[in-house]
Amino acid sequence: MRAIVTDGEESVWEETRERPEPGPGEALVKIRAVGICGSDVGLIHGEGPPWTRYPLVPGHEVCAEVAELGDGVDELSVGDRVSLHGFIYCGTCRACREGRYYQCDELKEVGFTVDGGYREYAALPVETLRPLEDDITDLEATQIDSAACTLHAMQRVETSYTDTAAVLGPGSLGLFGVQLLKAKGVEDVVLTGTREERLAVGERYGATRTINVREEDPVEALREHTDGRGVDLCVEAAGAGDVVNTCLKATKKRGSVVLTGVFDGKREIDPNDIVAKELEVVGGVTAAHAVEDVAALFRRGDLSVDGVVTHEFDLAEYEDALDTVMERRDGVIKAVLRP
Structure with a gap:
């Protein structure tokens, strides 16, 4: 089979590998589509989690079809379409027992520490695969x-239909943040x-208003939009520039x-913005506990x-695909590979 591999030193290449065999508790899946995430680009540049082991096949935004079942697997059937929620966790450490399996002491993650979906x-593990309903498309499944x-x-955080929210x-x-806020009634x-x-x-x-930050100061524009009060909720989804201070x-x-957003380095902020206004500031970098709602x-x-x-x-066009994403060519937002 074909597999696309990176060494974390900006090199990406194609390899021919043996098709894997599913072990106990595993399913062999044929990849139908896999999204190119910004974190995949980070992996190529060596910006993966500190426990990443290269060389690595990236890809965690996966839609696949079950081709073969390993011993002991009865949750799936051959031919099922599945999406991936790629956390592999111990289930016994404190984080797992508290429901924070994505912070497991022995966490592995498909596409980051275990080979992902840029392959055929x-x-x-069966627990990473979610059976798909017929009315969810392959492209929706990748997202x-x-x-x-x-x-x-x-x-x-709490939201209300009376809130004014900003998505950066x-x-x-x-x-997706805009759509989710609208679905919540904001x-x-x-x-x-x-x-x-x-x-x-x-x-x-x-979106009731858009602000091009190259043409308007976003802080001033958001304050003006709210009669000087400020927005009730600010969702940062850029992972770049000065967006934390803007929030x-x-x-x-x-x-x-x-x-x-996942940033490429440290950012400087004024903590008094948090203290004086008694802001609630939270982070999130996982899909945990939200997959079923999104489906x-x-x-x-x-x-x-x-x-x-x-x-x-x-x-086979992975080079062109990655270049398109990295160079933001042709109006690309999200690109998907089709093995």
Whole structure:
């Protein structure tokens, strides 16, 4: 089978490998589609978790089809379509026992520490695979994990239909953030970013205002939008630039800030913005406990990948696909590989 591999030193290459055999408790799946996540690009540049072991096959935004079952597997059937929620955890450490399996002391994660979906076949633990309903498409399935990352973080704060919310960053996480806020009943959602075509997608999904931060100061614009009060909730989904400070300064007294982006380094903030306004600031970087909700939202039409997944490539075109994502060519937001 074909597999795409990186060494974390900016090199990516294709290998021919033997098709894996499923062990006890595993299923062999044929990859149908796999999204290219920004974290995959980070892996290529050596920016994965500290426990990452290279060389590695990236890819965690997976839709697949069960091809063979290992011993002891009766939760799935050959031919089932599945999505991936790729945490492999011990189940006995304190974090696992408290329900925080994504913070397991012995955590492994498909596409980060275990070979992921940039290949034709994979043998994966059955607990990482979610059977898909017929009315969830392959492309939607690849984005269940991505959208659930945003929802998991948002679930850590309270929202109200009377809130004014800001989403910073019109990539896939931010565009799902707009849709999720609307699904929660939040009517006034402002989206900020630097690319007009992405902001336009946010408008299609119900953003009441968009702010191009190259043309307007986002803090001033958000304060003006709220008559000087500041937004009730700020969802950071960019992981770049000065967005943390923008959140802290644009959020009202006793408002909430949700950080979901993964940054490439440290950022400097003024902690008095948090202390003086008594802000609630939370982080979230996992899809844990939100996967089923996101699947339900896709099924009832409250979430969509239309305009979010913009490009599809054959796996053999991985170089062009990665270049398109890294260079942000041709209006790409989310690209998907098709093995």
